[in-house]
Amino acid sequence: MSMPSNLAIARDAVLRPLTDVAADMGIGPHLLEPYGRGAAKIDLAAIDELADRPKAKYVVVSAITPTPLGEGKTTTTVGIGQAMAHLGHRATVAIRQPSMGPTFGIKGGAAGGGYSQVVPMEQINLHLTGDMHAVTAAHNQLSAMVDSHLHFGAEPVLDPRSVTWRRVIDVNDRALRNIVIGLGSRADGVVRETGFDITAASEVMALLALADSLPDMRARLGRIVVGSTPDGEPVTAEDLRAAGAMTVILKQAIKPNLMQTLEGTPVLVHAGPFGNIATGNSSVVADRIGIHSGEFLLTEAGFGADMGAERFFNIKCRASGLTPDAAVIVATVRALKAHSGRFTVVAGKPLPPEMVAENPDDVHAGAANLVKQIENIRVHGVSPVVAINAFPGDHASEHDAIRQIAEAAGARVAVSTHVADGGKGGVELAAMVAEAAHEPSSFQMLYPDEASLRDKVSAIATQVYGASGVEYAPAAARQLDRFTELGLGHLPVCIAKTHLSISSDPSLLGAPTGWTLPVREVRASVGAGFIYLICGEMRTMPGLGRNPAAMQVDIDADGEVVGLY
Amino acid sequence: MSMPSNLAIARDAVLRPLTDVAADMGIGPHLLEPYGRGAAKIDLAAIDELADRPKAKYVVVSAITPTPLGEGKTTTTVGIGQAMAHLGHRATVAIRQPSMGPTFGIKGGAAGGGYSQVVPMEQINLHLTGDMHAVTAAHNQLSAMVDSHLHFGAEPVLDPRSVTWRRVIDVNDRALRNIVIGLGSRADGVVRETGFDITAASEVMALLALADSLPDMRARLGRIVVGSTPDGEPVTAEDLRAAGAMTVILKQAIKPNLMQTLEGTPVLVHAGPFGNIATGNSSVVADRIGIHSGEFLLTEAGFGADMGAERFFNIKCRASGLTPDAAVIVATVRALKAHSGRFTVVAGKPLPPEMVAENPDDVHAGAANLVKQIENIRVHGVSPVVAINAFPGDHASEHDAIRQIAEAAGARVAVSTHVADGGKGGVELAAMVAEAAHEPSSFQMLYPDEASLRDKVSAIATQVYGASGVEYAPAAARQLDRFTELGLGHLPVCIAKTHLSISSDPSLLGAPTGWTLPVREVRASVGAGFIYLICGEMRTMPGLGRNPAAMQVDIDADGEVVGLY
Incomplete structure (x- = not known):
């Protein structure tokens, strides 16, 4: 089975005018600022303007514990969004903005795939509307003010050895992980050890995703702790008088970006915090807009349900005050087989041939992970739906195995071919999601604020x-x-x-x-x-491999991008 | 005399729809991509589409050797552009994009001032359409690939001590001038000394300003030399297979940005290379569009005529093939007085009171600089026009002194009050410029390509x-x-x-x-x-002062920016 490349499919897409896409959401053109042909910023005034409209069913899309290849969570989120239209429902999709560094590293772009993509693919994978760059700039403005504060010995006294605030850059650059700065002459700052993280790992990014308004973002920026006094008292961005400038740098970035799927479904692309040291979820403000802009809001949470969904429930929903109605768990034959422990999957390498052969027993052998992730949804009082994301080499018997595992665990389950077939391939899944979301929700967080x-x-x-x-x-x-x-x-x-x-x-x-x-x-x-x-080794700055994706990316004779995946 | 702040004036401006501004230039909406409410990118296809339209008179705006305060070159360029409309002429203004780092450092914004500004002021001084960030990202992508090449010991062998390619960031950050990278473990790269420059000092920025098309930019990126082999053979970005990815990162950035003045005059804002180690001129592609989009194209060249204008004539015009018709030299009372050697002017401090007192002798004592800069224009066969940029504290007798000096040197001269009065304050000057530009041009470069x-x-x-x-x-x-x-x-x-x-x-x-x-x-x-x-100490990374502008910048209760100058 051969399919055109993601880039080729994306480039052939006929885009709807974004004003039409927004109109479907109840968002008028006065709330839109276009950024290039394929994206527009939505003014946060939309939150209040939409407040009286009915609340959408709120569905988080999570996954079983993935292989290093990823299991197609974005693709499934987009696929369900597209499929809802085939069922006559208006859905909005909310996803994170991909980080640009990794686009040129190992993995290529992150805007879904096949016939379930967010378009224009080049725009979402490159600068989009500049939010990543704004986060980088705001973060590094504070970094410069930290070192300037040390240089001038300003008040409050900041112990240089206490400084935990690093710098960020949206490039995979291993050589910047550990550096010494402030070398040179007396005018060149104070010598100390520090380093760069990738922008997605910035606290500013985490904060952008959790702020519920511009003033809330301003307040959160002020609360950032950069280090401490010699007595151990925290020194904040507010103490350094940096938070105002950071807010101004982020003034546009706090507005969610409207894009669309290949089938014209509205997509809110906003923020991209790391999934390990931060929430791995898209923004609260995007969801606050999306929650009143259709019948369903599908929001993606990074990594497996133990990671992204747990943080979605206990951190993001705590910040937003929104309550979910259902949770999708994306499962794949390859991931279940990987959990059998019988195979080794390596990022950037093809699957071992014995793993590709038909063998439902291997799927059953990996069942425990799916069952546990179903429980991880249910412990929060939310109805789980298992989405079997079909891959070209899959066998029906293996899909049946997943179905049996899910049903035995009491979850709804459906196979979805949205990558190959677009929205129509996800109709059975979308119907299951709609059904689950209409059950009465008994959402509960795992712990109250006042717990230790x-x-x-x-x-x-x-x-x-x-x-x-x-x-x-x-x-x-x-x-x-x-x-x-x-x-x-x-x-x-x-x-x-x-x-x-x-x-x-x-x-x-x-x-x-x-x-x-x-x-x-x-x-x-x-x-x-x-x-x-x-808990374990956390890498906050990826490196480039020997032959990074960047080496394949170029323009062709017509000036079109080639080699972006 | 009290005038509202630049920000207050800019915020009160009623903006024309950019499609109307573009239409005045002969540019249809199919060539425009809006970025936010106040700016649009112009497709480079405009160069060919406009080619058959009449050529504008091409006027470079330069200055006498400035004080550390700057003498209002951007303001004068904008003022003349606005004034041309009062004379019934259609003019286009071309300026550099301000660097964001310094906006939060000592000097505040750089979009003109008073009633001769480019608007929206916040947009031009912050991210605009993201070009600065794209230059940063493209530059640093190459940096990461340089260090990855060293890390993997890839071919061609690159001598780590030969690497001249640094990293860039658009933040005033003195502590990054001299750093050691690659510390940590074996996986964290090769230890070596390097540093960060401000983005405006990037060769990518210099190149963006001189490329005449997308393929030309691609070729120039490939020719960047990052270091050498142990035998001293140059190693290029092409050798590292980085130039394609850099081009893709810069694909939008190569398109000039259309904005407007307070009076609705079209402004092309594009590229912002340093004025000492690079050309200090805006882009060739912007001028190639502007040269067929009106009766006059006013383009600004950084610093004094010995710097920006010399590079404009001998580097930028060589790259563009365009020939100038006139050159404006901005002169101020304070700069001429400073050249008398009788006073000390310090950036960020008020002028000494004895310098503000009426004294045309002090002006005459500084005449030599203006006379020499007039010669510096004339040696290139171009007609000079001296623009006396009037400041609130100026005395008429002092303006007369400048007029006498300029006329004695054979230059046209006019006083302009465009800062206080907008376009109507620059009418006399604009008329002089039009007159000079209509003289037959005998433009000649100072040296041929084949000179040593x-x-x-x-x-x-x-x-x-x-x-x-x-x-x-x-x-x-x-x-x-x-x-x-x-x-x-x-x-x-x-x-x-x-x-x-x-x-x-x-x-x-x-x-x-x-x-x-x-x-x-x-x-x-x-x-x-x-x-x-x-030739001398070149600082390619500014520092923040003890009380940088950033400390004053914030949002107010309505979410509006305050403290940006």
Whole structure:
């Protein structure tokens, strides 16, 4: 089965005027600012203007624990959105903005695939409306002000060794992970160790995704902690008088971007925080607009249900006040087979041939992960729907195996061929989603604000991850106590662990039990509004491989982009 | 005399629809891509579509050697553009895009001032359409590929100590001037010294300004030299297979941005290369569009006529093939007084009171600089017009003094009050410009392509700067010979020296003679297409002051920007 490339399909798309797309959402042209031919910013006044319209059914799209190849969550989100129209429903899709660095690294673009894509593909994968760049600029403006503060020895005194605020760049650049700055002469700043993270790992990005308005973003920026005084008192962006300038730099970036799918479904593309040290969810403001702009709002949450969906429920919904009506779990034959432990999947490499051969037993052998992720949705009181994302090499018997596993766990389930067939391939799935979303919701967060930080961590570790307990390194325990002392105990927690296992050990497949979550370090994203716990090696700056995607990207004789996937 | 702030004036402006502004230029809506409410990108197909329309009179706006405060060159360019309409002429204005870093540093915005501004002021001074960010991203993509090449030890072998390609960021960040990268573990790259420059200092920016089409930009990017092999052979961006990705990153950035003045005059805002190590001129493609879009095209060249205008004539016009018809030299009372050597002017501080007092003798005492800059225009066969940019505290007797000096040197001259009065304040000046531009042009470059690099440098040093000779440091002489050997002898030269003196010594005022130009180092911007010579301390990364402009910038209760100047 041969299909044109994503770029070729995307380029052939006939785009609807965005004013028409917006009109379907109840959004008038006075609220739109076009950015290039394929995108428009939506003014946040839309939130109030739409407030009296009916609330959409709110559906989060998550997945089983993915292979390093990814299981097509964006594609499925887009596919369901498109399929809803085939059922006569108006749906809005909300996704994260892809990071540009990785586009030129290993993975290529991230706007869905096949006939379930967000278009124009080049625009979403490159600069879009400049939000990533604005986050980079705002973050680095604060960084420069931190070092300027040190250089001039300004008040409050900032201990250079306490500075945790790094710099960011939206390029995969391994050589910037650990650097020494301030070398040269006396006029060239204070010498110290620091480094760059990729922009998606910026607290500014996390905060952009969680702010519910411009003033709220301003306040959150002010609360960012960059380091401490010699006495250990936190020094904030507000203390450095940087938060105003950062807000002004981000004034356009706080507005969600309207795009569309290949079939003209409205798509809100906004923010792109990391899925390990941050929420991995698109923005609260986008969802606050989308929640009144159709009958369904489909929002994507990064990585597996233990990661993106857990944060969606306990961090994002806490910030937005919105309550979900259903959750989709994307499952693939290859991921279930991978969870059998019988195969090794490597990013950028083809699947092993024995994995591609028809064998429903291999699928059944990986069932535990899907079953656990179904439970992880249900523990939040939300109805799960398993979406079998069909791939070209799949066998019907293997789809049936997934169906049996899902049904045995009491979940709705459907096969979807949205990649090959667009919206019409997702109709059965969309019908299941609609049905689940119309059940009465009994959504509940896993823990209340007033629970202790330790209890919050414990709730996630035991109820979602299946750990038997949590073990804190001595420094981590002290940090946790210190954050509680500083009055941050009311914040939700974000557990930074591998996305390749429900546990904190990337080599443990399925649904591991009898293990202990090791907390190495605890940090506070006070501006974003959560405490995060480092459990394992977290890479916040990817590197380029020997032959990165960038080497294939170019323009052709007609000036058209080639080599972007 | 009290005038509202630039921001207040700009915010009160009623903007024309950009499609109307474009229509006045003969540019249809099919060539426009809107970016936000105040700007649109113009497709480069406009160059061909407009080719049959009459050629505009081409006027470069330059200045006498400025004080550290700047003498209002952008303001005058905008003012003349607006004034042309009062005379019944259609004019287009072309300016550089301001760098965002300095907006939050010492100087505030750079979109003109008073009633001669480009609007929306916030948009031009912040992200505009993202071109600066795209230059940053393209530059740093190459940087990451350089370090990845070193990390993997790929072919051709690149000597890490030979790497001259740094990184860039559009933030004033002194601590990044000199850094060590690649620290950490084996996976974190190769340890070496490098640093960040501000984005305006990127060769990618210089190249964006000189490319005459998308394919030409692609070719220039490929020619960028990042370092050399152990044998001293140049290693290029093409060798690293980075130029295609860089081109794709810059695909939108190569399109000029259409904005407008407060009076609705079309303004092409495009590219912003440094004025010392690069041309300090806006883009060739913008001028290629503007040259057929009205009766006059007013294009600004950075710093004094010895700097920006010389590069305009000998580098930019060489790249574009366009020939100028007149040149404006902006002069102010304060700058002439400063050239008397009787006062000290410091950026960010008020003028000394004795300098503000009426004293035409002080103006006459600074005459030499203006006279020399008039000669510097005339040596290129172009008619000079002196624009006296009137400031609130000026005295008529002092304007008369400038008029006498200019007339004695045979130049046209007019006082202009465009800052206080908008276009109608610049009518006398615009009439002079029109008159000068209608004289037959005898434009000639200072040197032919085939002159030796030494002869080119010598021509500028002696004929424009008034030096008696050029002295090369031994290493500089060797570099110059090496570039000639490498076949780069045909390139024009760009002399990187202070902009605060016609000489290379910032403390020498007026029109110094009897001095020797000391060339410390020679570098090649092969992609941009010029050889540049370092004569004195060149700072390519500004720092923030103790109380940078950023500390004043914020949003107010209505979400409007405050504190941006």
